[in-house]
Amino acid sequence: MYVITPLSYWLNLYHAKNFPIFSEDLFMTNGEQYDILSIVDSKFHLDRNVYAKNGPVNLSTFFAMTYGLGFATLSVMLVHVLLFSGSDLWKQTRNACGGNKKMDIHTKLMKNYNTVPMWWFLVILVVNIAAILFACQHYNASLQLPWLGALLACAIALYFTLPIERPVANMCFKVYGYISMAQALTFLADFKLGHYMKIPPRAMFMAQVVGTVLAVFVYTITAWWLMGEIPHLCDTSMLPRDNPWTCPMDRVFFDASVIWGLVGPRRIFGDLGEYGKINWSFLGGAIAPVLVWLAHKAFLSQKWIRLIHMPVLLGATAMMPPATAVNFTSWIFLGFLSGFVLFRYRPDWWKRYNYILSGGLDAGTAFMTVLLFLALQS
Incomplete structure (x- = not known):
């Protein structure tokens, strides 16, 4: 963010100097902001003739860079887990399938509480899918997503094929397919923290x-x-300059629906697009953890090498834009202080309290967000 993005801008990659170096907006080749409504027809589908006349959609250097890092995060996660945790996953899976479930101290203590019955989760799943199907059928003119597409989104979370040239359907698919998966992982993380804190399930x-x-x-x-x-x-064109109600997260969500739904990835990152070379990020992401793994194997005495977690490093840019690279300053400070220093000088503290520290920082952020709003911004 601090080196490659400015360097790419200085080298004028993808006509970078025609656009702001940091922006979540979409642009025409001449640098003007793209008028998305001009390239949609009455059914809110892509008008190919008008799009061909207006020219391709262009991204700011920062926006394009974050997409590349997002691509790399997908492959780096799979390869990192395979290299560093593959044997553990295989052993745990084999033990679970064979009925040989070894319980640690946390699991033994949690046995004192009643577990959550599986049918509770199944009821929520069935009710949500029924509501999704009803919404897609009853409001089909607005949502544009057929019921088969809704089922596909529910069934495929890790790997999905986004519908093309229908931005509203794309957003619904993203909500049902990706965001449901992201929230499920968040709930699992909550359960894991509750497991360590001995909170009844x-x-x-x-x-x-x-x-x-x-x-x-x-x-x-x-x-x-x-x-x-x-x-x-x-509406940033109508609001005063110092007005804070610009909805940056929603603008990014909308632009993503244009890129992946209205225009389509082929016209952005494919053979018909301007940003095809960004797909090399998949290969770069796959190679990155291999280099760390080789260094770890070559220098087994250096325990800190194994702590270089490439999925975390690359995935830290997931909220950019609208977030900016300034987020890294506090992260680097806290990460270095709590991670390297404690692991280096007090490894017993690190092994005992690192997960609790992570949960505390997350909870502290949530509380401070509410407190700052009520005290300073309401």
């Missing part, structure tokens, strides 16, 4: 369900309130 389950249902109402009511109270909400 049923209490954890109810906290998650109640929190999720409550959040739906809070988000919806807040959105209605903002749209009614703030004129030109999210």
Whole structure:
């Protein structure tokens, strides 16, 4: 972010100097912001003739770089897990299938609590899928996603093929396919933390369900309130320069629907697009953990080499844009202080408290977000 992005801009890669170095907007080749509404027809599908006349969609250097890092994150995660945890996963899977389940101290202590019945999860799954199918059928004119596409999104989370030239359907598919997977992983992380903290599983389950249902109402009511109270909400061309209500996350989500749904990846990253070479990031991501693994094998006495976690390093850019590279400064400071120093001088503390520290930092961020809003911005 601090070296390659400015260097790419200076070298004018992909006509970088025609556009801002950092922006989540989409641009025409001449540097003007792309008028997305001009390339859609009455059904909100891509008008190919108008698109061919207007020219291709262009990204800022920062936006293009983050997509490359996102591609690399996919391959780096698979290769890293295979190299560093493949044998453990295979052994645990084989033991589980063979009925030889070895319990650690945490699992033994958690046996004191009633587990969450599987049918609780299945009920939530069935109810959600039924609601998804109803929404896709009843509001098909707006959502544009057929029920088969909804089922595909529910069934395929890790590997999915996005529908083309229908941006609204693309957003629905992304919500059902990717975001549902991301939230499931978050819930699993909560359960893991609760496992170490000896929180009863049923209490954890109810906290998650109640929190999720409550959040739906809070988000919806807040959105209605903002749209009614703030004129030109999210419209950067109409808002005053110092107005904070620019909705950067929603703009990124919209631009992603244009790239992957309306225009289509073939016209951006494929043979018809301007950014085909970014696909080499998949190969770079696959090679990165191999280099770390080889260094670890060559210098077994240097335990710190194994701690170079390439999926975390590359995945740290997942929220960019709208987040900026300034996020790295606090991360590097805390990561170096708590990680390297503690592991180097107090490895017993590191092994005992690193996961608790991670949970504490996450919880602290959430509390401080609410506190700062109420105290300084409300």
